[in-house]
Amino acid sequence: MKTKMDFPSINERKPEGVKEDGSPYRVLVVDDSMFVTKQISQILTSEGFEVVDTASDGLQGLEKYKELYPNIDVVTMDITMPKMDGVSALEKIIEFDKEAKVIMISALGKQDLVKKALLIGAKNYIVKPLDRVKVLERIIQSIK
């Protein structure tokens, strides 16, 4: 990155969202709330991840995953969404790519759906309200 050459970094820590080869982890954010999508994108971008695309329902999320594949590293998936809910979309994504790394985003009180998602193959989950530390920790755990 040009800025890094211009201004030597005083902070030696490498951003967590960057792979060994220096390229960013690529994320697809699936959520029907514009607010949550923006919040997740801001948190991830600030740590070096690249949000390659967003989808506002499960069906669109599934389609975008297929389009992006294999150039996609991780998906954040809301549970309650119109057209196709997050658990069904997860199921279809895992059918398509059993190595898919999907992290569920859940409101409180959806433990049964979260459990179901983990059994299907979700790598982790995050309960809203989202905070930066929690989001990064859970996503980084599931990609490393």
Next chain:
Amino acid sequence: MRVEYINPFVEAAFNVLKEVLTSDVKRGELYLKSTTQPVMGVAALVGLAGNVEGRVLFDMSIETALAIASDMNGEKLEQMDDLAKATITELANMITAQAVTKLHELGFTFDLTPPAIFTGENMEVTDSEVEALIVPMELSYGKVEINVAVRERV
């Protein structure tokens, strides 16, 4: 209306507002209204249907809604645009989800509607055959009233 329906909403509102906002949050005094009530300018309404039924309204002025949405987004929002509405919707979602978890533990079972956002001036809400309990939450941005009208299904 039984007070035990409103407490989970008040606790949840307090917890969530404290967590997502940089403002102080203070709980005001609960009051009861049985007639038509004015609505302040932005109202998020969530319906409940099951062995208890009714609705919960999160009511605030447009200025308060914009200040809350700006705080939650970390940037100044000037208008009640799609992002501001999505933010208030998400706030209502988070509060309701936490309250409902508690109510389910207490043995009340019901489904929720997704929040609907009303914006405008000179609005009123009337509930037939159920009175509303209201708890104001005082923020540095103004107040948010948690207005709950719920009854047991007859």
